[in-house]
Amino acid sequence: MSQSTRIATHESRSVTLLFIGVALVYLLLFLGLPLFAVFYQALSKGWGLYWAALQEADALSAIKLTLIASGIAVPCNLVFGIAAAWAIAKFEFKGKSLLITLIDLPFAVSPVVSGLVYVLLFGAQGWFGHWLQAHDIKLLFAVPGIVLATIFVTFPFIARELIPLMQAQGKEEEEAAVSLGASGWQTFTRVTLPNVKWGLLYGVILCNARAMGEFGAVSVVSGHIRGMTNTMPLHVEILYNEYNFVAAFAVASLLALLAVVTLLVKSLIEWQARRSGEPLHHGA
Amino acid sequence: MKFPIKRLALLGIVVMLSNAAFAADVSILNASYDVSREFYKKYNPTFVKYWKQKTGDNVTINQSHGGSSKQARAVVDGLEADVVTMNQSIDVDILAQKQLIPVNWAERLPNGSAPFSSTSIFLVRHGNPKGIRSWADLAKPGISVIIANPKTSGNGRYAYLAAWGSVIKQGGKAVQARELVGKIFANVPVLETGGRGATTTFVQREIGDVLVTFENEVGLIKQEYGADKFDLVYPPLSIVAELPVSIVDKVVDKRGTRKVAEAYLQQLYTPAAQELAAQFELRPYDAVIAKKHLATLPALKLFTVSEVFGNAQQAQTEHFKDGGVFDQLYSRK
Numbered sequence: 001m002s003q004s005t006r007i008a009t010h011e012s013r014s015v016t017l018l019f020i021g022v023a024l025v026y027l028l029l030f031l032g033l034p035l036f037a038v039f040y041q042a043l044s045k046g047w048g049l050y051w052a053a054l055q056e057a058d059a060l061s062a063i064k065l066t067l068i069a070s071g072i073a074v075p076c077n078l079v080f081g082i083a084a085a086w087a088i089a090k091f092e093f094k095g096k097s098l099l100i101t102l103i104d105l106p107f108a109v110s111p112v113v114s115g116l117v118y119v120l121l122f123g124a125q126g127w128f129g130h131w132l133q134a135h136d137i138k139l140l141f142a143v144p145g146i147v148l149a150t151i152f153v154t155f156p157f158i159a160r161e162l163i164p165l166m167q168a169q170g171k172e173e174e175e176a177a178v179s180l181g182a183s184g185w186q187t188f189t190r191v192t193l194p195n196v197k198w199g200l201l202y203g204v205i206l207c208n209a210r211a212m213g214e215f216g217a218v219s220v221v222s223g224h225i226r227g228m229t230n231t232m233p234l235h236v237e238i239l240y241n242e243y244n245f246v247a248a249f250a251v252a253s254l255l256a257l258l259a260v261v262t263l264l265v266k267s268l269i270e271w272q273a274r275r276s277g278e279p280l281h282h283g284a
Numbered sequence: 285m286k287f288p289i290k291r292l293a294l295l296g297i298v299v300m301l302s303n304a305a306f307a308a309d310v311s312i313l314n315a316s317y318d319v320s321r322e323f324y325k326k327y328n329p330t331f332v333k334y335w336k337q338k339t340g341d342n343v344t345i346n347q348s349h350g351g352s353s354k355q356a357r358a359v360v361d362g363l364e365a366d367v368v369t370m371n372q373s374i375d376v377d378i379l380a381q382k383q384l385i386p387v388n389w390a391e392r393l394p395n396g397s398a399p400f401s402s403t404s405i406f407l408v409r410h411g412n413p414k415g416i417r418s419w420a421d422l423a424k425p426g427i428s429v430i431i432a433n434p435k436t437s438g439n440g441r442y443a444y445l446a447a448w449g450s451v452i453k454q455g456g457k458a459v460q461a462r463e464l465v466g467k468i469f470a471n472v473p474v475l476e477t478g479g480r481g482a483t484t485t486f487v488q489r490e491i492g493d494v495l496v497t498f499e500n501e502v503g504l505i506k507q508e509y510g511a512d513k514f515d516l517v518y519p520p521l522s523i524v525a526e527l528p529v530s531i532v533d534k535v536v537d538k539r540g541t542r543k544v545a546e547a548y549l550q551q552l553y554t555p556a557a558q559e560l561a562a563q564f565e566l567r568p569y570d571a572v573i574a575k576k577h578l579a580t581l582p583a584l585k586l587f588t589v590s591e592v593f594g595n596a597q598q599a600q601t602e603h604f605k606d607g608g609v610f611d612q613l614y615s616r617k
Contacts, residue, residue, distance in 0.1 A: 119361050122362075123361035123362050124360065124361055124362030125360060125361060125362075125382070126361070129362060133362070138364070140361065140362050140363075141358065141361075141362060141363040141364065223348055223358055223363045224348045224349060224350055225313060225346050225347070225348045226346065226347050226348070226349075227346065228346060238349070241318070241480045242321060242322075243504075243508045
């Protein structure tokens with residue numbers, strides 16, 4: 001690693017500058033410009049209209065629903081992610097590789113298809129549709145369906161972040177704790193969890209960003225009832241299609257802000273993790 | 285002396301409470317197609333007022349919008365819409381096939397349950413530089429035509445059927461209609477999935493020489509983007525795009541909203557609602573109102589789907605099913 005960095009810095013100056021220049025232009029063109037465009041459009045008719053668009057009843061309800069959906073999905077996936085990662089990284093059992101594959105499934109499946117799967121299962125014509133209707137339970141085209149779809153698409157984020165990290169750390173520390181007389185729970189809360197705290201936070205941040213931004217799967221199960229089952233991304237689309245560009249981009253700017261905050265927190269976590277010596281094995 | 289006053293007050297509270305209990309809160313959901321938003325946004329408050337006056341009940345009307353067929357699909361899959369307001373009858377027919385409404389739904393309200401209609405017309409760039417006047421002009425080489433996908437949108441379907449019918453109504457044969465429609469769709473650079481998407485392509489992305497879309501969508505474009513940027517062209521012959529409505533019996537009976545849902549649709553036929561529709565450039569069913577708006581909704585030579593294709597279902601089966609005429613024509617491209 002250090003060897004290759006040294007070689008890289010020995011490239012001629014012009015080549016280095018060229019590469020940096022290309023990277024910067026690319027970043028500006030594909031990330032900076034769109035971000036700027038969102039805020040520019042949102043504020044094109046002044047702050048007054050911007051605030052009005054955000055305080056409109058349908059917009060507020062979309063924001064609320066987005067918060068509810070991610071507020072349920074993230075804790076669910078947090079509990080699941082920790083449990084799954086712990087089991088996979090620290091124990092050997094039958095069907096482990098199957099479990100890993102299953103966790104990855106939502107990454108592999110297109111969100112639209114995940115949404116349709118719920119329609120197939122819980123729709124009026126679906127497998128459980130009649131039973132649900134007979135018991136007057138509304139899943140689809142209502143808040144529970146949106147929460148379910150959000151949980152599904154954000155399912156792997158936390159587990160995927162923790163598994164490689166826990167595997168890399170091995171189980172020596174846990175074994176030591178147990179041999180010193182710690183119970184399973186003590187081992188988990190005092191050894192395992194503190195060791196992965198930055199990775200965990202990192203996973204939560206990514207999971208939350210995706211939960212709030214999810215469009216495809218939620219669009220299929222939402223039913224698009226204004227003020228009731230529209231999340232922020234769906235609301236943006238509706239406003240845009242209504243020629244209401246200022247309002248569309250005003251709501252979009254909130255999502256963009258979320259992205260910026262996510263990136264900031266993410267960098268902060270990476271920096272903290274490096275400082276505390278805990279490696280972050282993302283993308284492993 | 286104090287006692288009776290207290291009692292009176294109590295009685296008053298009881299009366300007030302029971303009054304409040306009589307004024308029920310009901311809500312209905314209207315599942316509608318994409319470009320009807322603006323109309324129902326205006327119509328709904330008038331109905332809320334009417335219903336309050338008539339029954340004392342507070343009704344909340346929720347709106348859901350999307351592609352007409354997509355909306356029908358959602359209702360079939362369990363979206364609890366009390367009423368559907370669609371842009372083509374086959375999207376209501378599918379509810380009958382799934383036994384959510386009776387087969388004779390169209391006979392329950394006047395004019396085949398279509399309180400208003402629209403038609404397919406052209407929008408061209410200012411000054412009509414390519415001289416587009418008729419359906420035949422759309423088939424000329426070098427003309428770029430924007431039409432929504434007939435397989436996914438009512439808007440595109442009517443455009444397709446209008447072009448086909450224009451040949452048949454002028455004495456042409458199916459072979460000639462097929463040739464014309466084939467050439468028109470060979471001139472379509474991108475097939476958008478819905479009417480609104482086609483508008484965006486033509487207006488915002490500035491692709492194409494001519495946009496074929498509903499008359500009421502054109503009205504909205506002029507209003508949003510300025511009347512001077514585009515010219516409106518009425519083809520010599522076009523189609524009646526009936527915009528059918530229906531209550532969803534299975535839903536209203538379950539939710540106990542049949543009365544309010546029925547009234548909601550009946551009120552669409554009142555002069556006030558018809559007038560409102562005309563302001564949104566929907567062609568009103570009411571002849572008196574229609575006459576008042578001849579300046580914006582001129583009398584055109586129009587034919588219905590049934591006149592040329594038997595009925596909407598037959599047109600659907602022959603032309604838009606997988607492997608149907610449209611697929612044959614479009615895949616040949």
